[in-house]
Amino acid sequence: MNKKLLTLLLVDDEEQFLNMLANRLEQRGYVILTAHSGDEALFQIEKEDINLIILDISMPGRDGMETLKAIKQKRPDIQIIMLTGHGSIQKGIESMKLGASDFLEKPVDFNVLLESISNTLQ
Amino acid sequence: MNIFSFIKNKFFPTKKELSNEELDNLFKQKYNKFKILINANNNTLKTMAEMEQAFYGDKSYGMVFIRTHTTSIIVNIFKMVKNLIELSDGRYSRLDEKLEEMKDKIIAIYEKKIPIPSGNWCVSIDKAGTEPISLLGEKMTNLGKIKHELNLCVSPAFVITSAAYYYFILSNDLQNEINRMLNNLDPENLEELYKTSDDIKKIIITAPLPNDLESVIYKNYQNLEKITLNDVLVSLRSSATSEDSKDASFAGQYLTKLHVRKDDIISAYKEVIASKYTPRALIYRLKKGFRDEDIAMSVGCMVMVDASVSGVMYTIDPLDPKSDFLVINAAKGLADSIVDGTARPFVIKVSRDNPGNIIKEEYERFGDFEICNEIIKKIFDAGMALEDYFKKPQDIEWSLDKDNNITILQSRTVQEKTCDNSLNTSLLPENTIPLISGGATINSGISFGNVFVILEKRLPDFFPEGSVMVLKNPLPEFASLLSRASAVISETGGMAGHLATISREFGIPAIFGMENATDILKDAGEVTVDANGCRVYQGKIEALLAQDVRKKIIPMQGSPVQDIMREILILTVPLSLLDPLSPYFRPSACKTLHDITRFCHEKAVEEISFFGKDNKFNDREAKRLVVNGNTLSDWWVINLSDGFKNMYDQVFRFINISDIVSAPMLSLWEGINAEPWAGPPPIDARGFGSILFGSTMNPGFQPELASSMTAKNYFMVSKDYCNLSMRLGYHFAVVESQISDVIHDNYVSFSFRGGAADERRREMRVELISDILKKYDFRVELKGDSLFARFERESGDAILLRLKMLGYLVIHTRQIDMVMYNGAMVKEYEDKLLAGIERLLVKGGG
DSSP states (O other): OOGGGOEEEEEOSOHHHHHHHHHHHHHTTOEEEEESSHHHHHHHHHHSOOSEEEEOSOOSSSOHHHHHHHHHHHOTTSEEEEEESSOOHHHHHHHHHTTOSEEEESSOOHHHHHHHHHHHHO | OOHHHHHHHHHSOOOOOOOHHHHHHHHHHHHHHHHHHHHHHHHHHHHHHHHHHHHHSSSOOOHHHHHHHHHHHHHHHHHHHHHHHHHTTTTTTHHHHHHHHHHHHHHHHHTOOOOOOOSOSEEEHHHHTTSOHHHHHHHHHHHHHHHHHSSOBOOOEEEEOHHHHHHHHHHTTHHHHHHHHHHTOOTTOHHHHHHHHHHHHHHHHHSOOOHHHHHHHHHHHHHHHHHSOTTOOEEEEEEEEESOOTTOOOTTOSOEEEEEOGGGHHHHHHHHHHGGGSHHHHHHHHHHTOOGGGEEEEEEEEEOOOEEEEEEEESSOTTSTTSSEEEEEEEESOTHHHHTSSSOOEEEEEESSOTTOEEEOOOGGGTTOOOOHHHHHHHHHHHHHHHHHHTSOEEEEEEEETTOOEEEEEEEEOOGGGSOOOOOOOOOOTTOOOSEEOSEEEEOOEEEEEEEEEOSSSOOSOOOTTOEEEESSOOGGGHHHHTTOSEEEESSOOTTSHHHHHHHHTTOOEEEOOTTHHHHHTTOOEEEEETTTTEEEESOOHHHHTTOOOOOOOTTTTOHHHHHHHHHHHHHSOOOOOOTTSTTOSGGGOOSHHHHHHHHHHHHHHHHHHHHHHTTOGGGSOEEEEETTEEEEEEEEEEOSSOBOTTOOTTOSEEEGGGBOOHHHHHHHHHHHSSOOOOSOOOOHHHHHHHHHOOSSOTTOOGGGHHHHTOOEEEEEETTEEEEEEEETTEEEEEEEEOOSOGGGOEEEEEEEEOSSOHHHHHHHHHHHHHHHHHTTOEEEEETTEEEEEEESSOHHHHHHHHHHHHHHHHHTTTGGGGOOSHHHHHHHHHHHHHHHHHHHHHTTO
8 A cells, every 4th residue: 555645634623733743744655635623524535535534633513523423434444543631541431432543641852643643553 | 174174263263264365464464563552652651761860860751741641651552552452453452451450540539639638617725726738828726835835935926827718719710710820821931921910910909809708807806806806917928838848948939918907808818818929939930849629828917026136046057957056147126127128136055955055147237136045045945845745956037025935936947958067168279269258157058050140029021040149138939940040149148038048949059148249249250159268259160069969859758749749650660571481371361551662562573473374374484594594593584574594485384594585684683793792891890789679760671581482583574674672681672674765754663671780780781882873973862771762754675774783782771770870880881882783883884
């Protein structure tokens, strides 16, 4: 699989963080799509071919856990990494049980995130 | 079907017969799971090492650190368990329950709540000695006891208890708001710290006190009026509770309001409560390991003493605890100028064995100030009575009224931490003249940094880490910056000030009473502070710094946060699954998260290496490596896809090195096989001692297990890829590498952990390996005795060269942790290893 063709969807309601992350990941050769809410993310997976989603937990409206559930129901094949500033041991385990591939807490070391992405996509 | 195969199929059903292609696909899936598991294994061990390092280190950590690390460990073990269960077709599904059980235990530790005390909102000091300390706080409980059981005067007073505190906070629903603000706080950002502090204080001060609580407070005040006089002035003093504060003084952390009039009692009460959130108190709790909920603010409301002289007395000398002297600090009026450091108190020392032996400090400012020996004896007697009563050296605040009657305002145990046990002297470097000298040692030690002068009372907006803080007055407020300072110098103040106490508690060299310091040092730039000799020198003077013999201080010792960390680590780190061949090596025997990790790792390697044999699939069977006609018992190779020559007959149980086409493996092997291992290094007596008694961090390594642990090492290879899992002696190592046409995707990674020697020696070994790897441009992370290194995005040749050197390293660093007892030895081995690698690379044309 050629890395350059991999498409990542970033879902976070914090615009600034989303842009920063999108920039840095684009530089690493990924195709980046963004969504500001869970609903937007669900819409995106219908029309785009997405390999991996990086999903924030605390978002207004449909939160990350709900979104994770909904995406896994529709597209169990898409890998999802949860990335959150409001984590807890319970949420970590719950996410994994719902099918997340990893659970990382903000602020995340960019190298750790990259490693998680490449491990998840191997 | 003949009868035998019928019976066999009926009673021992085999899996559906799969074609070779199906088996190969199945293997690929399993190998993917294996890789995820190995990655998760590395993450887990790395995170565990970070937690251990934090626990044993001298830096503070908070609940957020514990939560994020614990979550990461549990999430990664979840990945391991899930993938192992899938790898093994459900064989180890009991691990699921085991992990669930441990997760619940850890969450229970993390979330353990302190019960909210129940009791009266106000308690008279006359009854204070009999109420629980969780209701009144230590300060007021002790005063209650003193009043009740000793023939010493204590001001009329009552306590507004912690029950009242919770009633006030909870009835206004303030705690959730406070928690939210604290959760978002980055304490390293001073501006944010001050703002959050102001915000929290504001919501407390503007919140209304419930009417019923207010009337109880006034009723108690009226009782004070009855036994003294109408409209009597009072002081409001914090008497904060904390579960266990034997290693934390909390000196000057909270507000004391003096001369409070009747009408101002309620607002003063709220101000004292709000002082739980001053920057210094927030930082102090964080650095010392107390959570917000560990502290409840009880407040003492005491009738003011009309004091002519006041002071602070220590029944042992905090600067020289082994000496025979009780130390009295005295000043005119109230003691607040002593504790906030604005005055330089008059110091009197009295011999405990021979109270007639009195040493009064000669100090010209005190010309008209005289305390006669008779009164000194009175103060001394009170101090000794308090020490006898509490059975520990005391730190006592006292006042004398016009008739020289002594009143006790506070008595608490002198914290061991706030004593300087190393009254050191330092030799003056030759030909060096100090910029300034004078004042008194408040905490000994020698350090250096850039001068940062603070002239105002206000906290500065920034304070560079490692600066020398130079103050006009050592106000307690500055404690919020103390843990960032390398030394503190002040023009006023003495050893009894709050900032003095805190500087001893954090082990920061301090000189107080150094006149004109702010002026003389303001442009000095980098200075060396010799707090032993009370001198400051220009620049960094190594000869002096070398004489600094301060002991490492663990600020969080004995704190609630440290307790939580310890409890979690006990369920996380110790390894009891030692021997994979033992019948107890099974899920039900896992006692810690490390056990689960270890079990998953071992069984995953087993699953992958037995896949070929179990499925009668020769292509993916582990083959013994044959080199120069010798069959090696400890080196095995599994072909992941195209790692062997096409003509190799997969039926064989052996593979000759010449039949392997995996470039990464061949390079790695070249390094492994280059020179025979010199054997275990000669171990000195100390080496043995450290093996026998050390290894608390690594209890899993016991010499008698050496044989089973030297067992099998597996290469898993394809043409462009190699993974080597090794267990050599007592350490684990994993090398993984991939090379391809896309330079971007090339990498070699190396992780290394363990050893049999004590922690320090194992660390020295990984430091040595790290040094060597860095010389070859690896990015290296060291966590305790674990090393993680990576070299990537380089040409295939560059990767192969590094594989050779790694092969050499893993063989020749075996057991050398045993002899890593000093820098010279490390250097000797490092030189030897580097020379060997050079030989290898030159020979190989690298």
